Amino acid sequence: MTNKTRSSFPWDIPQTKPDRDLSKAMERLYSNYLTPRPEDNPLFSSFKYTELSGFDYNHHDGTVSRRDPSKIVKVDNKYYVWYTKRDTVSPPRGAKLCSDTVPSTDWDLAEIWYATSSDGFNWQEQGVAVPRPAKPNLGWRSVSTPDILLWEGKYYLYYQAFMEASGLVGDHCPVTMSVSDSPDGPWRPCNKVIVENGQSGSWDQFSIHDPYPLVYKGKIYLYYKAAFGDRPDYLVGNGLAIADNPFGPFDKHPLNPVLNSGHETTYFPFQEGIAAFAIRNGNESNTIQYSPDGVNFSLASVTSLMPVAAGPYVPEAYTNSGYAKGIEWGLCHFSDKKDPTTKHSFLGRFDCNLTLEGGNKDMK
């Protein structure tokens, strides 16, 4: 439905707040969202999903899993994505039954792999980017959930580094980083914790998850999730740590957490600020949020069927453009959790309309 058709309805929602008493719901329409009508709201979109070609899953028997894709970057006309890959003797068996070869969770005993594509639909898996290092190095049990930063001509992968099987005690792990001169590697581990856990009793004392670096205001803005407790009582907050150098120090923002909801949160520069997908966990799940300063987020829209663990193609993720145009597609993951004997995840593509242009936002 176009705006033209819409505005011909006599009862259509006025674009500006009417000068009369309003119900709470109508009041909220003008105070909570970027625009009262989703058709005009640059941060409203539905999502469309497409199967990818190029990844082999061993007939989806649960021994092979790919999940938590990074942002996508384009280098020499090729798209690159990094992700968690598990290729194990069995599907995850839980903390009680795991061993040196049997994974506890879908992201246990994993490595970071990468793939390339010329069109975003057909992918070629290139191989391992960051293998599990020998014990007792950071991440010896599992390396997972990567994201990528381009900074002054070099490439930096930030990822979770497990020192014990996930699930033995929560899902606890720190974040570390590897650096390379090329997206094809080789990757050199920095061998240190990049974002420190909070002090005992603080909101991010146990784990720093889902590191997500962007370049904003000339600095590295690294968003992350911290988890209190175990699934399903999984209470999350999302924080921000800022650095001038990819090796750190990363200073945590004094207002952390900056998001009260959102698991595997996705961020991208939008207009002069930062937009975020809060996909699940928390009162504000299924919302797209916007902060004009990268710190103070408000609801921009409420939507549904959002991409899980989305890694979008963000043309302005590292350009420090000052006024960004948004995103149109990326990769995400789907998890097959119903049957414990084949539990695994696989990658898919999402398309959306989260660009500066308004227009119809329903993806068909």
Ligand code: AAL
């Ligand atoms: C994901 C992410 C992190 C968690 C686990 C693997 O969805 O939030 O990466 O540790 O689940």
